[in-house]
Amino acid sequence: MVTAAxxxxxxxxxxxxxxxxxxxxxxxLRRAFDLAVAARALGPAAxxxxxxxxxxxxxxxxxxxxxxxxxxxxxxxxxxGPVIPAAEHALESGRPDQLGEVLCGIVRDQLQRRHTHAMAxxxxxxxxxxxxxxxxxxxxxxxxxxxxxxxxxxxxxxxRADEGRHEA
Numbered sequence: 001m002v003t004a005a006x007x008x009x010x011x012x013x014x015x016x017x018x019x020x021x022x023x024x025x026x027x028x029l030r031r032a033f034d035l036a037v038a039a040r041a042l043g044p045a046a047x048x049x050x051x052x053x054x055x056x057x058x059x060x061x062x063x064x065x066x067x068x069x070x071x072x073x074x075x076x077x078x079x080x081g082p083v084i085p086a087a088e089h090a091l092e093s094g095r096p097d098q099l100g101e102v103l104c105g106i107v108r109d110q111l112q113r114r115h116t117h118a119m120a121x122x123x124x125x126x127x128x129x130x131x132x133x134x135x136x137x138x139x140x141x142x143x144x145x146x147x148x149x150x151x152x153x154x155x156x157x158x159x160r161a162d163e164g165r166h167e168a
Contacts (some may be wrong), residue, residue, distance in 0.1 A: 002076070
């Protein structure tokens with residue numbers, strides 16, 4: 001996201017970052033872009049401040065479009081786990097096989113861990129109410145996790161929650 005915003009301000013072409021922002025927020029992005037480009041001409045310090053402000057604005061609008069909060073710019077190269085690189089590879093190669101293997105492996109491992117934990121607790125659940133509660137918590141945890149995974153798998157990629165969005 002920041003790479004696209006950086007390319008936009010250095011090239012003077014806002015359309016390099018506009019696709020990352022919802023259509024209803026594009027006017028705000030363009031206003032911020034115009035201000036940042038004007039401020040960049042005032043010298044190195046102004047360029048640095050303008051760039052950071054524009055990057056933050058672009059990321060904030062992008063995150064709002066995902067229904068997620070803006071929590072600040074993050075350093076590049078952070079550990080994003082195995083899924084993002086596999087998804088990027090799928091998009092570059094045109095083949096989703098590796099991404100499917102990564103996702104299925106994660107789900108399979110989590111399912112096995114959660115199920116094994118619940119079954120171990122089930123064996124001792126008849127001993128006492130506290131042990132029965134431990135089992136019920138693990139069993140319901142498995143069910144709620146599986147249902148959440150099911151719902152997420154069937155949802156749109158950027159299902160937006162309108163609550164929490166605000167107009168600037």
